[in-house]
Amino acid sequence: MVKLDLYLTTPVHASQATEAPVIISGAPPNVRVTVKLEQTRGKDPLFGPKTKQVRTDGSGGAVVKFTLRLKGPTPAAVLVTSATDEKDTTYPVDADSVEVLA
Amino acid sequence: MALVVASPAAADPEVKLLLQRDDQGGTMLVPDRPLPASRAFTVHYALPPDVTRGSGYLEVWPKLEDTCEATRPDIRQSHSIALALSMVDGKATLAGYVPPLQVDLEYCLKLHTFLGLGAAQLSAIATLAADAMRGTLLGSPTACADASHELFESSLKGALIRLGISASNLPLAAAAARAELFAKTGDVCSRLGEVDRLSLQKKQLVDVALAKTKAETAIDTFDEKLAPLPAPLTVVNGVPALVDAGKKPKPPSELELWDGETVVPAASVLKAVKPRTPAVTDVAIAALKLGPRSPANLKLLELFERARDRRLEFEALEKAVAAGETSVAKVKDELTKTLVAAFSAPGVASTLRNPERPMFAEPTTAGSGETPNKLNYASVDVGLLAAPTGFAVWFLPYVGLNVYAVAVDRTIGLNRLSGSMLRRVLQVLSVTLGATLAAPGGPGVVVQAPFLSTYPLVGLGARVANFVRVTGGALFYVLGDADGLSAKKTLHASFFFGASLDLDLVELLTRAAGG
Known part of the structure; x- marks a missing residue:
């Protein structure tokens, strides 16, 4: 089953660069996947949307890393990732939330 | 390859x-x-x-x-x-x-x-978070219908702290629990109004109990002189307890009253008014109604009637409270189950995560040193060489054995080789020993094979692309007398450069043979 997993590493400090990996699994092998990441909740200005492309490996997995700087402080910054591949398959979205410290 | x-x-x-x-x-x-x-x-x-x-x-x-x-x-x-x-x-x-x-x-x-998180952890978190939230909702039942996201999150956070579990993604887990609650809550929130009603009834019960006690105390402390009650008086008149008990009353010498258990003198009842059972009260009221209507008698009658009314009110309220408590216990139980279910929802379990x-x-x-190809220090390939001699330029096919100083990785593309410069050079550089696959010749010369009918060559090769190797070195041949007049033969060497398909023939043949 194709799956997207977005993870934000805590703690996140406002305006400091933080890495958000998106893990793709269960996709067809060797397809180009366009991954989108955007912030839907938190302190303005919100991050994204930004897209990156990646090619899945032989097992249909891939990792895309976004680097972002979130505004804060906010008790909950919510980021949502979505993806489509070159065969126009839409992958189920995933989200992660994190408290952004001052 | x-x-x-x-x-x-x-x-x-x-x-x-x-x-x-x-x-x-x-x-x-x-x-x-x-x-x-x-x-x-x-x-x-x-x-x-x-x-x-x-x-x-x-x-x-x-x-x-x-x-x-x-x-x-x-x-x-x-x-x-x-x-x-x-x-x-x-x-x-x-x-x-x-x-x-x-x-x-x-x-x-x-x-x-x-x-x-583990199943046991999730279960414990759901129980504690539900418990914390239940307390808040019961304290303010109207908060249930629009329970805030923050309430869910703080309940989760509190549970995690109490359990000493570190987890991330609380806001989304709280949102998942909230969505679950409102999707499946049914009428639990609306039924929480019963908690308020019960609380009100309990307050009323206390008020009525106080009024009842006050009325009974007024009887206890009543010390006005009663007008004598008529004697003998048929006790059974207006006293259903006697009839109900199936007792056959004797004609009393004075007013006697049935207290529900035995017949007692009316005077003692009216004075002590104890035990103040409903039957005694009813009999006392009956007796006072039948007696002379003196101010003291009427006042005592009023006190008894008030006490009776308060008692009846108290009893009705007591029943209502008992029923309310049963109902509220069910509502609380249902609320607990609903909250535990909300905090145990798959959405919560899938969003709560252990920190990385x-x-x-x-x-x-x-x-x-080991690769799937056991002969990773050497390979055999074929190519074409060009050898410019003094009298001709030879173009000859050749077969070569390439010997490396290190185990060679043919799976990794040349542009992806990593490590130190020396390591990368050793991955591509080989010594080539080989022989031509055709005999060279030339105008006016006799070219002969110097060794076992072959033209040996030695060189230094380098893999320059995934499938191409270039080699440079010396090609050996023997020149004889073109006229055949002399048996003199001389060994010569010519520089050559060649290119070969970087095919590891041994590996390919091994694979083709199923090895």
């Missing part, structure tokens, strides 16, 4: 990453076997028991510095490998597919895991 394995095959080796305590009391990853070289393999990391959710990724990069502390995504053969959840022998495992690694190159490994704790593995050398 450089081959890239496109997808994992059943025969791909497996490497398990095991957790091991290090000297500093931390944990470190240790592969259960040396990393294979020159071929893809799958990597497995077993999740702790009870954990059935998670994913992760493994970073693999060549160790070019003293330590592996900093990842090097910028260098060749730096991989981020997605690890997906799979079940192996009934155990949850993260598994990923590692592309071929370069033989004899040392690699750093860093594992990032994002694991869900990246783990490093000991730097590991891939292959240790």
Whole structure:
């Protein structure tokens, strides 16, 4: 089953660069996947949307890393990732939330 | 020939990453076997028991510095490998597919895991969070219908603190619990109004009990002189208790009253008014109604009637409160179950995550000289050489044996070779020993094979592309007398340069033979 997993590493400090990996699994092998990441909740200005492309490996997995700087402080910054591949398959979205410290 | 394995095959080796305590009391990853070289393999990391959710990724990069502390995504053969959840022998495992690694190159490994919480942990969290939220909602039942996101989050946070569990992604977990509650809550929130009603009834019960006690105290302290009650008086008149009890009353010498258990003198009842059973009160009221209507008698009658009314009110209210308590207990129980279900929703379980704790593995050398191709120090190929002699330029096919100083990795593309400059040079540079596959000739000369009817050559070759090798060196031949007048033969050597298809013929033939 194709799956997207977005993870934000805590703690996140406002305006400091933080890495958000998106893990793709269960996709067809060797397809180009366009991954989108955007912030839907938190302190303005919100991050994204930004897209990156990646090619899945032989097992249909891939990792895309976004680097972002979130505004804060906010008790909950919510980021949502979505993806489509070159065969126009839409992958189920995933989200992660994190408290952004001052 | 450089081959890239496109997808994992059943025969791909497996490497398990095991957790091991290090000297500093931390944990470190240790592969259960040396990393294979020159071929893809799958990597497995077993999740702790009870954990059935998670994913992760493994970073693999060549160790070019003293330590592996900093990842090097910028260098060749730096991989981020997605690890997906799979079940192996009934155990949850993260598994990923590692592309071929370069033989004899040392690699750093860093594992990032994002694991869900265990079933027991989730259950405990749901119970405690539901408990905390239940208390808040019962304290303010109107808060149920529009319970805030913050309330869910603080309930979760409190439960995690109490359990000493560290988890991330609380806001989304709270949102999932809230959505679940409002999707399945039914009329629990509206029924929480019963809690308010019960509270009001209990307050009323206290008020009525006080009024009842006050009325009874007024009877207890009544000390006005009563007008004598007529005697004898038929006790049964207006006293159903006597009739109900089936007693046959004797004609009393004075007014006697039935207190529900026995016949007692009316005077003692009226004075002491104890035991103040409903029957006694009723009999007293009956007696006073039948007696003379003196002010004291009427006042006592009023006191008894008030006491009776308060008692009846109290009893009715007491029944209502008892029924309300049963109903509220059900509502509370239902609320608890609903809240536990909300906090146990799959959406909560899938969003609550253990914080990431990246783990490093000991730097590991891939292959240790071994590749799937056992003849990785040598290869045989065919090519075409050009040898400019003084009298002609020969173009000859040749076969060559290429001998390397190190085990050669043909799976890794030349543009992806990593490691030190020397290591990369040794991966492409070989000494070539071979012979032409055709006899050269030339105008006015007799060219002969110098050794076993072959024209040997020796050179230095380099793989310059995935499928092409260039070689330069010396081609040996013997020149004889063109006129045949002399038996004089001289050995000559000519510079040559050649290009060959970088086909490892031995490997190809071995594979073709099913070896």
